Amino acid sequence: MRISDIQRCEVRPGRLVEWRFSPATVAAAVALPPDPRPPAYIQESHIRTARSVREDGLFVPTWLGTAFDLPGRADLDALERALRGWTLRHETLRSGFRWAGDDMQRFTLDENDVSLHREVVGDFADTGALVRYLQDRFDAAADALGWPNLIYAAVVRDDSTSVYMAFDHTNVDAYSLHRIPDEIHDLYAAGATGRPVADASVGSYVDFCEQERANADGIDDTHAIVARWREFIDRCDGRLPEFPVDLGLRAGGELPAQKLVCEPLVDADTAAAFEAHCRPYGGSLVGILAATSLIVHDLGGQPVYRTVVPFHTRLKSEWSDSVGWYVGGAPIEVPAARDLEGALRSVRAELRANRSLARIPLARVLRLLGTDFRPTSPDMYSIISYVDARLIPGSAGWTEKKAYGLIRVSYGDQVCAWVNRLHEGLWFACRYPDTDIAYKNVRRYVEGLRDVIVSVSARERARCAEPAFS
Numbered sequence: 001m002r003i004s005d006i007q008r009c010e011v012r013p014g015r016l017v018e019w020r021f022s023p024a025t026v027a028a029a030v031a032l033p034p035d036p037r038p039p040a041y042i043q044e045s046h047i048r049t050a051r052s053v054r055e056d057g058l059f060v061p062t063w064l065g066t067a068f069d070l071p072g073r074a075d076l077d078a079l080e081r082a083l084r085g086w087t088l089r090h091e092t093l094r095s096g097f098r099w100a101g102d103d104m105q106r107f108t109l110d111e112n113d114v115s116l117h118r119e120v121v122g123d124f125a126d127t128g129a130l131v132r133y134l135q136d137r138f139d140a141a142a143d144a145l146g147w148p149n150l151i152y153a154a155v156v157r158d159d160s161t162s163v164y165m166a167f168d169h170t171n172v173d174a175y176s177l178h179r180i181p182d183e184i185h186d187l188y189a190a191g192a193t194g195r196p197v198a199d200a201s202v203g204s205y206v207d208f209c210e211q212e213r214a215n216a217d218g219i220d221d222t223h224a225i226v227a228r229w230r231e232f233i234d235r236c237d238g239r240l241p242e243f244p245v246d247l248g249l250r251a252g253g254e255l256p257a258q259k260l261v262c263e264p265l266v267d268a269d270t271a272a273a274f275e276a277h278c279r280p281y282g283g284s285l286v287g288i289l290a291a292t293s294l295i296v297h298d299l300g301g302q303p304v305y306r307t308v309v310p311f312h313t314r315l316k317s318e319w320s321d322s323v324g325w326y327v328g329g330a331p332i333e334v335p336a337a338r339d340l341e342g343a344l345r346s347v348r349a350e351l352r353a354n355r356s357l358a359r360i361p362l363a364r365v366l367r368l369l370g371t372d373f374r375p376t377s378p379d380m381y382s383i384i385s386y387v388d389a390r391l392i393p394g395s396a397g398w399t400e401k402k403a404y405g406l407i408r409v410s411y412g413d414q415v416c417a418w419v420n421r422l423h424e425g426l427w428f429a430c431r432y433p434d435t436d437i438a439y440k441n442v443r444r445y446v447e448g449l450r451d452v453i454v455s456v457s458a459r460e461r462a463r464c465a466e467p468a469f470s
Contacts, residue, residue: 001066001178001389001398001405003418003429004262006135009067009404012162013130014155015123017076019083020141021148022117028109029096029147035106039097040209041216041361042325043170044104047097049378050144058255058411062378063142063149064174065166065406068181068398074154074161075192076118082187083152084116085197086180090323091204092171096147108206116152130155138166138408166406169325174387174418175312176323177405182394185401203316205324212313216364225357229365232306232331240381241307241331243415245300245445248437255377260409261442262429265419266453271426273457276464281344282351285309285386287456288419288449289351290343292384293334295448299441305334308381309351311358328358329381340456379414388421396423407431415442426453 021029039047046062053060070079087093088111095108124130134153141151149168154161165180183200190197219226233240249256266274271284278287293305308329314320332350337343362380389395397403409431415438417430428449432442 001181001395001403001420002262002422002427003174003407003420004404005260005409006065006067006138006406007131008260008262009406010402011067011127011131011134012155012157013124013127014157014162016121016130016133017154017156018119018121018137019080019116019152020150022115025109025113025115026148028113029107032107032109034100035095035108035206037106037108037206037210038213039104039106039170040212040325041363042327043097043209045361045363045380046170047104047144049380053255053378054145059139060255060378060411061139061142061408062144062169062410063138063166063408064169064172064177065138065142065164066177066180066404067162067164067406068184068401068403070161070163070185070188072160073156073158074188076154076156078191079154079161079163079188080116080118081191082184084114085187085191086183087116088114089183089200089202091206092324093150093167095206096149097170098147106206124155134164135408138164142166142168144168144170162402164406171325172323173312173325173327174385174405175314175326175392178389178392178395179321179323181398181401181403182392185394200321202322203318205319205322205326208319208322208324208326212361215359216361219360219364219368221368221370223360223368225360226365226368228354228357229331229362230369232333233369235304235333236306243382244296244302244305245441246437247413247415247433247441248435249413249433255411256413256433256435258409258412258431259434259439260407260429260431261446262427263446264424265426265428265446265450266457267425268423269461270454270457271421273460274453275421277456277460278344281348284388284421286344286347286351287453288386289332289334289384290337290340290347291449291452292445293343293347294337294340294452295445297336298448299444303336305336307332307384308362309355309358310383310385311355313359315359328360329362329383330354330356330358340452377411377413379412379416382414383416385416385418386421387418390421390423398422399424
């Protein structure tokens with residue numbers, strides 16, 4: 001999907017309807033005993049970071065969401081059944097956390113205790129007012145430190161109905177969001193027509209959290225993965241890597257507000273040619289990282305580009321369709337290269353050597369390192385993420401359905417960029433600190449990335465067009 005914020009996802013006026021967990025469901029959750037399955041390390045780190053930043057006096061919304069259209073004026077009863085059915089399919093959505101001293105304890109509702117409460121908020125004739133309401137509402141309802149921490153909404157019109165779903169990050173990752181439009185469409189169509197819903201049981205992210213944590217707790221500070229991270233962080237001057245260009249930030253200053261850039265990067269033919277050129281080295285992910293290493297060296301002059309590459313941790317088929325935060329990170333170090341081919345070779349070698357490090361949560365590694373990484377920002381490090389989303393069910397219809405993946409842009413001192421390959425080409429989104437210098441350098445990065453991809457693609461198409469002689 002195109003990654004955007006709520007301001008740029010084609011919001012249109014209409015009658016706003018909301019769904020949250022019912023008062024009876026919330027009351028049932030209060031009375032629940034602890035669920036012995038622990039939080040994932042990434043969940044615990046996220047919530048502790050939110051608490052730490054809040055204690056410093058700053059509310060930093062970090063919810064994720066999705067937006068998409070249904071045809072015509074929706075049958076709200078059928079849509080409510082679809083939303084509830086989808087919620088029950090994914091156990092993490094009815095699971096939350098409470099504090100017991102400084103420990104986090106999970107609780108998980110039984111399916112029979114989950115019901116939704118519908119409320120008609122009212123008619124909005126002004127797009128700006130609707131956008132402001134939705135953002136404020138999602139900030140409050142999908143708060144990392146609250147529960148329930150999800151909300152569903154629909155803007156109903158005669159010709160179409162726009163669905164919005166927002167979640168605290170502990171419940172979802174980008175791949176989870178990508179699957180939602182197609183799943184809700186199927187459930188809604190089945191409910192509206194009386195068609196039976198096909199069984200779509202999936203693995204539970206709550207079970208995954210328990211398994212992943214047990215594996216992570218089975219290593220100690222002598223493990224090779226911990227040693228590799230220790231060496232990497234030492235070479236980052238004792239910190240996790242930042243985007244290696246000037247962002248105009250003052251050391252020790254307040255956490256800055258952020259801005260978002262999101263736009264098409266290149267068209268489908270150019271993306272395909274770039275992929276063909278990079279395929280011998282591992283594909284477009286390697287190409288994006290290699291191009292980034294060249295560009296940031298030109299912009300910042302650093303002799304080595306260091307970053308943490310996000311990878312999914314859905315290593316078993318049972319997790320492939322499950323909603324949850326299935327993400328780990330692997331460190332790479334790319335020396336400045338003379339050309340793209342040299343950078344491609346370096347990135348390929350680094351990913352081959354280090355990708356397995358993503359299987360152990362970084363929060364566990366940091367504990368074993370004994371380093372005091374008291375979080376002061378919602379982002380521990382800068383990222384460049386690449387996803388080929390074309391094989392995700394329903395992806396061919398995302399443009400027609402006005403489907404977007406939503407991120408909340410609020411505060412942060414890092415650069416986080418996402419490159420998604422869609423059927424229509426590559427889509428770029430990036431949030432960055434709101435300073436003039438950061439804007440100029442991020443803009444230079446985007447244009448540099450586009451230039452590299454276009455030039456490589458042109459050479460690749462020219463090569464493929466050369467006549468063959470016997």
